[in-house]
Amino acid sequence: MLEYARWKYVVALIVLLASALYALPNLYPQDAAVQITANRGFAVDDALDARVEGMLRDAGIAAKSVQKEGDSLLVRLDAADQLRAAELLRPALEQGYTVAQNLVSTVPDWLDAFGASPMRLGLDLQGGVHFLLQVDQKAALEKRENSYAEQIRVVLREQKIPSQEVTVRPTDILVRLSRAEDLSKALSVIAVDAPELQLQPLRGSAGPGFTASIAPAALDALLTETINQNVSILRNRINALGVAEPIVTRQGDSRIVVQLPGVQDTALAKRVIGATATLEYRAALLTNTDAVEAERSGRVPPEGRIYYMRERNPDGSRIPVVLAKRVIAAGDQLVAATSITDTETGTPGVSVTLNASAGQRMFDFTSQNVGKPMAVVYIERVPEVRIVDGKEVRGTKVTEEVISLASIRGVFSRNFQTTGLESPQEAQQLALLLRSGALAAPMEFAEERIIGPSLGAENIARGLESIAASFVLVLVFFVIYYRMFGVITNIALLLNLLMLVAVMSIIGATLSLPGLAGIALTVGLSVDANVLINERIREELRAGNTPLNAIATGYEKASGTIADANVTALLAGIALFVFGTGPVKGFALSLIIGILTSMYTAVSVSRGVATLIYGRRRKLAGLAI
Incomplete structure (x- = not known):
C-alpha cells in the first residue's frame, strides 16, 4: 500500500519554507562600492561625507548613497x-584615509533579522587580490643561528666555562674558549642541550674552541618549519582581521600564495598581510627638557637613542624622549595578549603575559627601578612599493612611537597592562598581531594580481547559465520521458537545488567556480536517483504488479541502491574536503551538501508528492510513467 506519514509532510513543508527563506538573500545582488577608512589621527565624520559627495558631484558621478x-x-x-x-x-x-573598492550587501533588514545572508563568493567570482610571496630563507637561517649562539652562551655561562668569543659566521658559529681543558666538557654539554648542531673542534693554532653548524636534516626541517609557520601566522592574522574566506597555501619550497576575495585595493591587502606590530619595553634615560636639549645638541648618551611620543605639543611639534638601547622585553616574548579598557582611566590598552625569561628580566628591572620612568614603544612595519627613476623599489615603512611613558609604581614580572592606545580598535588589532606573533622569516611580494568584480560577474553569469541550461534540459527530458513522474522528479530536483543553496548560505560556505561544478554534479547525482526510482516502478508494472504496489515497491527497492551509490560518493567528497585545499575544498563542500540534500528529496520528498497524487485513488488502472 502506498503510504506517507503526516509528520513527514510537516517536515517537508518546514524544509521548503526554511530553504526558501535562507536561499532568498542570494537573489539580492551586491552593490559596487568605494569604502573609505580613516587612518590614525583622522576621523570619518560629516565633513568627510560632504567632501566626498562634493567631489563625486563635480566629477559627474552619481552615487546611490554616501553613508x-x-x-x-x-x-x-x-x-x-x-x-x-x-x-x-x-x-x-x-x-x-584608505580608499578601497568593495562589494556591499543589499539584503533587506527583515531577512537580516532571521540571520539570512547570501553565500560568500570566492576570488574567481567576486574578484579580489592574488599575491605570491617569497620567503627569505637566508634570514630565517641567520635568525636561528643567532638563537643557537645565544643558547651556547647561556650553556657555557651556566656550566661556568669561560669563553672569549661566540660569533655567528655565514656558515657556522665560532666559539673560542679561554682554557683548553674545558673543551671536552663544553662539547659534551652543548651536544646534549642542542643535539641538532654539528660540533667540530678547532685545529692547529686556532686555539681552544670549536665550530657549530646546523645538521643537514635539521636545516631542511628548519626551512620547512619556517614556511609552515609563516603560513599559519598569515592564516590566523587574515582570518581574525575579517577577510572572508582567504586562501593561504604553500607553493614549492619557499613561496606562499595568498588570495583575498572581495579586496580590490592592493595597499589595503598588503597592510593586512605584511604589516607587523609589536611592543618594546625600554628604560627612559632622558625626558622633558633634558630630552629636548639632547635632540637640539645631538649629545645623546651612548647607551641611549631618541624616540618620539605619539602625542604632540599644542603647536604640532613632536615630543622627544631618550630611551635605553637595551630592550627589557619585546613582543616576540609574549605568551598572551588581550585588548582591555583600563578601569581607572577608561583608556584602551592591552593585557600582556610574558614568557618566563622575559618575565624574570621585567621583575629584575622593576625591582631596581621603582619610581623611575619606563617607556612602551609601539613599532609597526608595513611593506611599501616606491617608484625610483622609473623602477619599482620594494621596502618596508617602519613607524616607531612611544605610546606610554610612566613611572614604575610597583614590582611586576610576567603579567601587566599596557595603556595609551588611541582606540579600542587599535587595541584589538595590536593584541591580534601580538598573539599571531612575528613571521618566522621576512617575505617580499614576488607577484600581485587584481581580479576585478566585472570578471567575477562574467564568471558567475557563465556558471549560472551552464547550470540553468543543463537543469532546463533535464526538466524537459523528464517531463517528456516520464510524464507525471517527470513532473514529480522535477519538483524534487528544484527543492534539492533550493535546499543546497540555503544550506551553503546558512553555514557561510564560499561559492567558487569549482563549487558551481560541484552543484552541477549533485544535480546529476539527483537525476540518477530519480531515474533509478522511475525505472524500478516501470519494471514492477511490466511484471504485472498493481500501480499502487508498483510505486511502493519501486521506491523501496531503489532506496537501498541509491543509498549505497550516494554513500560511496559522499566518502569521496569527505576525503577531498579533508585532504584538499582551496578550490578542491569548495568543490567537495558543495558535493557533500548536494549529496545529502538529493538523498532526502529523491527518496522522501518525491515519494510524498507521488502519494499526494496517487495515494487516494484505489481503483487506479495505470500510471503516467
Missing part, C-alpha cells in the same frame, strides 16, 4: 562608476 556604516564611509555606486570613483577619491584622500 557611514560601522567605522567606514561607504559610497554605493553603479558597477561602471566604481573604478572611476576610486581613482578620483584615492589621491585626494591618501594622506589620511
Whole structure:
C-alpha cells in the first residue's frame, strides 16, 4: 500500500519554507562600492561625507548613497562608476584615509533579522587580490643561528666555562674558549642541550674552541618549519582581521600564495598581510627638557637613542624622549595578549603575559627601578612599493612611537597592562598581531594580481547559465520521458537545488567556480536517483504488479541502491574536503551538501508528492510513467 506519514509532510513543508527563506538573500545582488577608512589621527565624520559627495558631484558621478556604516564611509555606486570613483577619491584622500573598492550587501533588514545572508563568493567570482610571496630563507637561517649562539652562551655561562668569543659566521658559529681543558666538557654539554648542531673542534693554532653548524636534516626541517609557520601566522592574522574566506597555501619550497576575495585595493591587502606590530619595553634615560636639549645638541648618551611620543605639543611639534638601547622585553616574548579598557582611566590598552625569561628580566628591572620612568614603544612595519627613476623599489615603512611613558609604581614580572592606545580598535588589532606573533622569516611580494568584480560577474553569469541550461534540459527530458513522474522528479530536483543553496548560505560556505561544478554534479547525482526510482516502478508494472504496489515497491527497492551509490560518493567528497585545499575544498563542500540534500528529496520528498497524487485513488488502472 502506498503510504506517507503526516509528520513527514510537516517536515517537508518546514524544509521548503526554511530553504526558501535562507536561499532568498542570494537573489539580492551586491552593490559596487568605494569604502573609505580613516587612518590614525583622522576621523570619518560629516565633513568627510560632504567632501566626498562634493567631489563625486563635480566629477559627474552619481552615487546611490554616501553613508557611514560601522567605522567606514561607504559610497554605493553603479558597477561602471566604481573604478572611476576610486581613482578620483584615492589621491585626494591618501594622506589620511584608505580608499578601497568593495562589494556591499543589499539584503533587506527583515531577512537580516532571521540571520539570512547570501553565500560568500570566492576570488574567481567576486574578484579580489592574488599575491605570491617569497620567503627569505637566508634570514630565517641567520635568525636561528643567532638563537643557537645565544643558547651556547647561556650553556657555557651556566656550566661556568669561560669563553672569549661566540660569533655567528655565514656558515657556522665560532666559539673560542679561554682554557683548553674545558673543551671536552663544553662539547659534551652543548651536544646534549642542542643535539641538532654539528660540533667540530678547532685545529692547529686556532686555539681552544670549536665550530657549530646546523645538521643537514635539521636545516631542511628548519626551512620547512619556517614556511609552515609563516603560513599559519598569515592564516590566523587574515582570518581574525575579517577577510572572508582567504586562501593561504604553500607553493614549492619557499613561496606562499595568498588570495583575498572581495579586496580590490592592493595597499589595503598588503597592510593586512605584511604589516607587523609589536611592543618594546625600554628604560627612559632622558625626558622633558633634558630630552629636548639632547635632540637640539645631538649629545645623546651612548647607551641611549631618541624616540618620539605619539602625542604632540599644542603647536604640532613632536615630543622627544631618550630611551635605553637595551630592550627589557619585546613582543616576540609574549605568551598572551588581550585588548582591555583600563578601569581607572577608561583608556584602551592591552593585557600582556610574558614568557618566563622575559618575565624574570621585567621583575629584575622593576625591582631596581621603582619610581623611575619606563617607556612602551609601539613599532609597526608595513611593506611599501616606491617608484625610483622609473623602477619599482620594494621596502618596508617602519613607524616607531612611544605610546606610554610612566613611572614604575610597583614590582611586576610576567603579567601587566599596557595603556595609551588611541582606540579600542587599535587595541584589538595590536593584541591580534601580538598573539599571531612575528613571521618566522621576512617575505617580499614576488607577484600581485587584481581580479576585478566585472570578471567575477562574467564568471558567475557563465556558471549560472551552464547550470540553468543543463537543469532546463533535464526538466524537459523528464517531463517528456516520464510524464507525471517527470513532473514529480522535477519538483524534487528544484527543492534539492533550493535546499543546497540555503544550506551553503546558512553555514557561510564560499561559492567558487569549482563549487558551481560541484552543484552541477549533485544535480546529476539527483537525476540518477530519480531515474533509478522511475525505472524500478516501470519494471514492477511490466511484471504485472498493481500501480499502487508498483510505486511502493519501486521506491523501496531503489532506496537501498541509491543509498549505497550516494554513500560511496559522499566518502569521496569527505576525503577531498579533508585532504584538499582551496578550490578542491569548495568543490567537495558543495558535493557533500548536494549529496545529502538529493538523498532526502529523491527518496522522501518525491515519494510524498507521488502519494499526494496517487495515494487516494484505489481503483487506479495505470500510471503516467
